[in-house]
Amino acid sequence: MAASVRLDVKDILRHFKPLEDRRSSVNLLHPLDSLVVIAIMAVLAGANGPTASAKWANRKAEVLLKLLELPHGIPQKDVFRRVLATLKPDAFQACFTMWLTALRAAAAEATGVERPTLAIDGKTLRRSHDRRRNLGALHSVSVWASEFGLTLAQVATAEKSNEITAIPTRLSLIDIHGAIITIDAMGTQPAIAEKSMDGGGDYLLARKGNQGTLHDAAIDSINEQTKTDFRGIGARRWDTVEKKHGRIARRTYLQMPAPKSLPGFDRWKGLLSIGIAFLWCIRDGKETTEVRYFISSLPVKVKQFAHAVRSHWGIENRCHWCLDVTYREDESRIRDEHLRENFAWLNRLTLSLLKQHPGKDSVAMKRRACGWNDDYGSLHKFCNTGLDGK
Structure with missing residues (x-):
């Protein structure tokens, strides 16, 4: 693009x-x-x-x-x-801001993308610390428009755990209307879901054990539905196979309406669906599998869900990787x-x-x-x- x-x-x-x-x-x-x-x-x-x-x-x-x-x-x-x-x-x-807004508008027109994925993730500049001044390595949180290849915002945090407070601050500074906000499990917080909805966007948040009962209950609900092959609950499935660079990757995406009986359901503004992404991969005879869980304000449209899940990794593959390999950012010794x-x-x-x-x-x-x-x-x-x- x-x-x-x-x-x-x-x-x-x-x-x-x-x-x-x-x-x-x-x-x-x-x-x-x-x-x-x-x-x-x-x-x-x-x-x-x-x-x-x-x-x-x-x-x-x-x-x-x-x-x-x-x-x-x-x-x-x-x-x-x-x-x-x-x-x-x-x-x-x-x-x-005005410059990036112009770039974003041009990219949207060129690609025809109406609902961009705004992936939020943090990155640490590993050698930017200064022990003599008690200055830790710079950790920054960026907002990356995956389909456009644009970083729309950045904020520095004292450490990775502070991403939770930094994310809502940055979301308030950019136009997120119509966008799908994606964040890894650390950013799965009710305040971030609310901020996404208040700005006219939607959220797709990864879930792990740090959401406690919500995570466990969602998995229990999904496991219960597997007994009937998800029939009668409005679930949708999408499968893909990708063969590239000597690797075969099979992905299965499942999306279903979020049961209102989930513990803490009311804490998540606009919660409509829960989803699962399965990955089975084989390379050089070695097999690996991965399962990820999500909550979202998106309705059950499994292709849209699958696209947003894949697009989130653009911030790692197309942004952070380039910063590390081409810009050699991890080697920077700028300490001020x-x-x-x-x-x-x-x-x-x-x-x-x-x-x-x-x-x-x-x-x-x-x-x-x-x-x-x-x-x-x-x-x-x-x-x-x-x-x-x-």
Whole structure:
């Protein structure tokens, strides 16, 4: 999937005009909006921190001086470090709202997807800790529009257990109307279900033992229905077989109305269905099986349920995997609290841009092209041409 949004540097610059510049008066040699745009371009081209951003900018000085207001020349690495360390992450991300909204609308039009899956999951930057300052590794929660390849929001949490409080905060900042919110078992909380419904969306929440009696009762209800092969209760089934990369995967999806007799039924706003996803997989003669359980505000439409279950893993396969392998994010040693969070956001933003690019090359090759080709100094060209410049 690729969508085209006509943006040039001037369009992008205006998004950052309202951003509060927290630098002292003696450090205002370089316009803030120009610095941010250079940082975006540099990360697109493969930069992984302030030093790499400055080196890329110096190598592209000729084109940058024509594109941007830079009265004192190309900023040095300390400038990038100071600026991105002083910007408040929430305010920084807020500047991208209109841009991401435009990208999302274009992607929806290009794909015809009316009900996108918004997958929510956390990721830890394993080497971003600083023991001397008692600073733990950065753990961030992202909202990923699976069908569009877009990260819509990110929030940092002190640790993984704090995802529960972070998720409702982020959902309130994006348009979730008509979307299907998917979360793993840690995020299966009544408050998150309510937030999804209040925003005009639906939820599909994984269940494990952390839901106590609800989880056990749902399994008991499902097991009871297996005795009659789910007849007479409005259950639906969908089977798929996939053969790829030397692996055979058989998936069975079952969805049925949620019994109102389930313990705690009334705590889950809009609860309509419960579902099961079975996976049987064989590779190199080794057989594995997996069973997952879900609660949802979706009506019993098993193909829709199956699509949402599969789409949730896009945040792992198409987002987190790229951040680890292509961006090498786990190896980042940026330790300043705001700086590491702002660079994590730039990684996710630029990955989203690369996913929208119509070229068929890999994300890694697209990043190389951004560094090789001076035409990529213009994000207008980046968003609207192939890697060959056509």
